[in-house]
Amino acid sequence: MTKRSWVISLLVICSLIGLAGCTEKTETNQAIDEEKVTEPQQKHEQTPQEAPEKEEEPKPIMVNVLDPNTKVVIKSFLPMEMGFGIDNETYKKELEKWAKDLARGTESATGYDQRMVLDKIDSNGQIIKGKPRIILEESELVDKVMTASAMGGDIELPLYVTESGYKPEDVDHLGEVVVASFTTRFNSGVVGRSKNIELSAQAINNIIVGAGDIFSFNTTVGPSDAAHGYQKAKEIVDKQLVDGIGGGICQTSSTLFNAVDQLGVSYIEKHHHSLSVGYVPAGRDATVSYGGPDFQFQNTASAPFIIKSIYKKGTLTIEVRTSAAYQSLIAKH
Template sequence: PSKGNGKQRPKRRYTSFIITILVLLIVAAAGVWGVSQLRENRVKAEIAPYDSVYADNIFINDISISGLTPEQALSKVSSEMLQRVNSWNLALTYEGWTYYTLNYPSLGIDYSQHQIYSFLNEAWALTHTGDVFQRQQALKDRSTSPYHAYTTKKEFDEAALDQILQQIAASIYREASDAVLVQFRPDDSNPFVIQAEQSGRAIDVEATKTRILEMAGAGVGGTFELQPIMSYPAVKKEDIEKTVALRGEAITSISKDSTENRINNIRVAFSKINGTILEPGRKFSFNDVVGPRTLKTGFFEAYEQVSGNLVIGVGGGICQASTTLYQAALLSNLQILDRDIHSKPVMYTEKGQDATVFLSRDHEIDFVFKNTTPGRIYITASVMKGSSSKNLISKIRFYGEALEEGTVYRLHSVEDEVLKSEEIVYIPDKYQQYTVYEDETKLAQKAVDGYLVSTYLRKYVNGNLLEEKLVSRDRYNPTPAQYWQGTTKR
């Protein structure tokens, strides 16, 4: 028996060891399970707040839906997108006109309800798929990697904006144009019609697009005043005005005693002069422009001065037209080429300031001047009422290159000498109207003094006499006294 007992002890010890190991394994497994369960419960508690809502850092169209249920998220995103799309607009204006009003849809920024559903589901699955530990990790990932989804492309549709701006640019575009003289209307108080210059303008589409996209991106709406690039003409209205400025004006009074025929002769002559445009360097001949003075050419019979005597002739009175023209040419500082005075001073102007004309088949007295300016000379001529409605005047104006600023010309005549006639002329009284016998005389016409006259052209600048030059020295011969003398001897 003692031998048998000795063989069983090792076997018992081995069994006991195995049992102990099993117990320890069970205890260890239970511990591990318990710890795991505790960890899982802790994670569950950690992610529990997000079981029915979206995790942090979830954005759709930059709209945060964190902490919202799917229904709340759908409502918020849809509402804000609708408000965002409809609330922004930008009116493109220029000089009071609105050319186009932009909104987000016109720039390609719109939203799709179908895409919202899709992204909401995708965002939900990110933190609501997998076991608790996967969900926990997904939540942690959002802190460093936010979720962004866009229901449409985030960038603006630049091609659409390009097309809009190109159309606007075409309607605003304008080439620069110079001012031009459109018409010369000699009968108007302001005889020149000038088309003003226009500045050019062009829209810089690229620069404008960049600025609009910046405003759209920042949500800045309202009004955008387009700023075209301006270009400017070479010739402005004021430049044209300087070429048609009033250079000189002459006025002579028409006597109240003038007959209608005489006045009409001045009008006819003026009708041929009025509206004349004299090119630079060209000559103006009174006789060439006015032409022959005949009844067929529209002139009338009236008194005229011939060799110091008043006689009836066709065209009587046109010397007042030539005189007025002469003075206007002088006061415009033009060159006088040909001019003669009357044999006697005339009543309608000062001595030394008249210009006589005559035209027949065998004899001609002309008045000629030359345009010595660099531009055209425009002439207006008219008979009109003077300061008193009862008086008429003849008036001629010369327009052309402007004189120096503040410059005007004035005529000044001086009687250098009075010429007396000592000669007596006897007229035979053949019909014994005034005298009978040879030793009887009767005054027919008193002697008329003659004159030596110097005429000067004075230049004034800002009211100050700056220059004076001699224009002419004229001699009006005296007229001897005339007596009737009888023809019968006693």
């Protein structure tokens, strides 16, 4: 009985050991299977490598030129394409030509440069405003573009605006003192010529010339053509007396010259006729033609004055007047 119990116990123990071995094997196999499943899944779930980003191409260097009043771009340059950095001299010459055309204008475009149109006093004593002098400094513009061409960017046109050099409170006193005067004579029977002298004299009457102002006869008088009331009369062209619209206005400009020549002014432009004229002494004339020769002077005195033209039958007198307080400043030294 004891032996039989021992045998049964031994069988039970062996069975338990077998079961434990099967369980361990099953767990081991299960772990191996999980590894087999997990490994490819992990490989499948790996984030694919992103393609390297392409480097952006550098933007070309550009110079924009702006109008300082409107802030509008009027011209854009690509300096490298125009030779900057390779042939700067040629590049600069192109800029100089462009700046000159921009300032002075071309046949198809008006330039930025603008002559001063002087203020005038009307018959009621009110001021008729003219226009300031505007200068586009060409060399400064070229230098600004050349400097900006290295890195690019925006630049503004170097425009210089000059207003008339007088104070509004001066106006009521500018007629107080006559500081210069000159009179010429003409044949009042020659109707066309007389009319032309009258019209041009009216155009310069009561013009205010401030300190530093530049007077231009052609700008002040304007076109001397039939549309503005000018008539046919004799005029000198290439040493010949010919009929032309506006003949006689040179007597007005010459009379004005002989008056202002008694003052402290400097001449910017002045021309003689190709023939002697009888209304002023030899060499004392100033020929003009709209769109051609002009008579220009600058008031270099430190005070303003006013031009008075007195047209009468057969005579033209030009007076220069100023206030009593400025008389000593206007006189020629």
